[in-house]
Amino acid sequence: MGMKSKNERFAGAEMTFTIETILKDGQALQSGTSHYLRDNFTKAFNVKVLGSDNKMYNPFGTS
Numbered sequence: 001m002g003m004k005s006k007n008e009r010f011a012g013a014e015m016t017f018t019i020e021t022i023l024k025d026g027q028a029l030q031s032g033t034s035h036y037l038r039d040n041f042t043k044a045f046n047v048k049v050l051g052s053d054n055k056m057y058n059p060f061g062t063s
């Protein structure tokens with residue numbers, strides 16, 4: 001598992017992680033990715049949740 005560089009990560013993501021598999025011919029195949037989106041997308045779409053302190057917050061997300 002590795003972390004993508006700033007230029008390679010998903011647009012709007014704080015961090016992007018990837019799992020890559022090496023094939024018999026030496027090529028790498030990206031097997032899966034996960035993106036830590038922070039609250040960037042929930043702010044853009046005005047998604048809110050009610051916290052235990054009865055305040056509204058933008059939730060953090062992943063994909």
